[in-house]
Amino acid sequence: MSPAQLRPPTMADVARRAGVSHQTVSRVLGDHPNVREETRARVLRVIEEMGYRRNSSARALATRRTRTLGVIASDTTLYGPASTLFALEEAARAEGYLVSTVSLRELTMATLSEALDHLSDGGVEGVVAIAPQRSAVDALAELRSPFPVVVVGSGQGIDIPSVGVDQRLGARLATRHLLAAGHRRVWHLAGPEDWLEAADRAAGWRATLEAADIEPPLLLRGDWSPLSGYRAGQELAGWVGRGLTAVFVANDQMALGVLRALREAGVRTPQDVAVVGFDDIPESEFFAPPLTTVRQDFSAVGKQGIALLLEMIEGRPPATPSPIAIEPQLVVRASTFPYAAQPEGVPH
Numbered sequence: 033m034s035p036a037q038l039r040p041p042t043m044a045d046v047a048r049r050a051g052v053s054h055q056t057v058s059r060v061l062g063d064h065p066n067v068r069e070e071t072r073a074r075v076l077r078v079i080e081e082m083g084y085r086r087n088s089s090a091r092a093l094a095t096r097r098t099r100t101l102g103v104i105a106s107d108t109t110l111y112g113p114a115s116t117l118f119a120l121e122e123a124a125r126a127e128g129y130l131v132s133t134v135s136l137r138e139l140t141m142a143t144l145s146e147a148l149d150h151l152s153d154g155g156v157e158g159v160v161a162i163a164p165q166r167s168a169v170d171a172l173a174e175l176r177s178p179f180p181v182v183v184v185g186s187g188q189g190i191d192i193p194s195v196g197v198d199q200r201l202g203a204r205l206a207t208r209h210l211l212a213a214g215h216r217r218v219w220h221l222a223g224p225e226d227w228l229e230a231a232d233r234a235a236g237w238r239a240t241l242e243a244a245d246i247e248p249p250l251l252l253r254g255d256w257s258p259l260s261g262y263r264a265g266q267e268l269a270g271w272v273g274r275g276l277t278a279v280f281v282a283n284d285q286m287a288l289g290v291l292r293a294l295r296e297a298g299v300r301t302p303q304d305v306a307v308v309g310f311d312d313i314p315e316s317e318f319f320a321p322p323l324t325t326v327r328q329d330f331s332a333v334g335k336q337g338i339a340l341l342l343e344m345i346e347g348r349p350p351a352t353p354s355p356i357a358i359e360p361q362l363v364v365r366a367s368t369f370p371y372a373a374q375p376e377g378v379p380h
Contacts, residue, residue: 041082043153050078055149062152062178101341102151102159103133104144106168110256111285111313112229112328113162116185119334120160127338132156139168141175148177158341160184165226180344182354184337186228193344193354195337199229202326202360203236206280206308209324209362211244213369215278215306219271221252221264221290223282233282233310249275254286261286265293272299277306278368284309284316284325291319291367306368322365332358 047057052075059067060075078084101124107113117133124131132154134147144161151159158180163169169183169190183194210218220237223230234251241248252267254260261281268279268290281287287309294301301307301321309316312327336356343350 041084043084046075046078046082046084049082050075055146058149058153064176064178066176098155098157099128100130100132100154100156101338102154102156103131104136104139104147104151104159104161104163105133106136106139106162107164108135111283111311112330113164113185115328115330116162116333119330120162120184120337121334122331123334123338126335127342129338139163139165139171141171144168144171145175148175152178158182158345160337160341164229166228166231167226169228180341182337182341182344184333188228188232188355188357190228190355193340193350195333195340195354195356196229196358197328197333197360198357199232199360200236200239201357202310202328202362203233203280204240205360205362206310206324206326207237207240209364210278210280210306210308210368211240211246213278213306217241217246217249217275217278219249219252219268219276219279221254221261221268221279221281221286223253223286224255225253230282237280254282254289256283256285258285258289258292261289262293263289265290266297268305269294269297269299272297272304277304278308279305280308280310282310284311284313284319284323287316287323287325288319291321291323295320302366302368308368312363317365319367321367324365324368325363327361327363329358329360 043057044054047054057075060072103120105113105117108117121131132151134150136143136147160182161172162185163172163183164185169186173192183192185196186194207218222234238248252264254264268276281290287307290307291301294305299305309323309325312325316323316325340350
């Protein structure tokens with residue numbers, strides 16, 4: 033007797049004999065509605081013939097007692113998604129749950145569907161998705177999941193239950209700080225156009241200027257990296273002396289690049305140009321000069337995200353209606369100071 037005959041049949045064995053994919057077998061076992069009846073009948077027949085039995089995690093899924101939650105993430109090399117992932121895992125452990133994480137290079141309909149299938153096979157009771165792009169949120173909204181799904185890190189104005197930092201408020205805090213310091217206009221280096229949080233930060237910046245009867249100047253875009261900030265900073269340096277005195281940068285890494293570009297161009301910070309970042313990464317207080325920035329409470333995002341998911345799993349009414357917005361905090365450091373107090377001769 034061969035080793036293959038000695039071992040119990042697996043889901044892959046069932047899929048092979050039924051002539052379907054591994055995901056289809058998973059959907060049949062999870063009673064997913066998007067399976068044709070003839071396919072479902074064929075898979076169930078093969079399961080009976082082979083004597084296939086679901087593993088303990090899958091059996092526990094039927095009783096919803098696996099004490100396991102899923103997390104789908106991407107771009108975890110970036111500070112925001114990485115900090116959010118850590119906060120979610122920490123909050124889940126505090127509630128007595130294990131976490132199964134799927135990290136994806138990109139969030140598309142296909143990759144998200146595969147991730148949900150994988151987590152379903154692992155017996156998770158619910159999933160938190162760190163979905164920063166509009167395309168990812170749209171894909172999640174279309175996918176049917178056998179368990180509750182909560183989205184974090186996606187900005188405001190989405191239809192899926194969500195938790196996140198109030199990005200527009202953070203942008204307003206940064207922009208108001210610069211206006212209160214005496215700057216007549218505030219420029220903005222935004223994040224990628226398809227990121228919802230970047231869009232919210234740009235919207236908050238623009239609304240604050242318009243409320244002060246100030247026409248928003250040219251908006252520049254980067255990709256969150258210091259290099260893109262450096263290149264934008266080179267362009268911004270050309271506007272010094274022509275109305276540029278303050279810049280709100282959509283994250284601290286890009287602000288680092290802006291500071292270097294300005295310094296190489298002979299532009300002093302904050303004497304000539306004040307700079308505010310966003311995130312308050314651990315290194316920001318050691319920039320030259322230390323960076324004024326907007327601090328996001330990722331720990332609160334994790335706790336609230338897990339709390340909302342558990343409420344949905346247990347069928348309890350939410351303690352706080354979704355979307356849940358967490359207030360950020362402005363951290364003032366040496367990269368800004370009252371502009372009106374500058375020495376005479378510094379251009380306004």
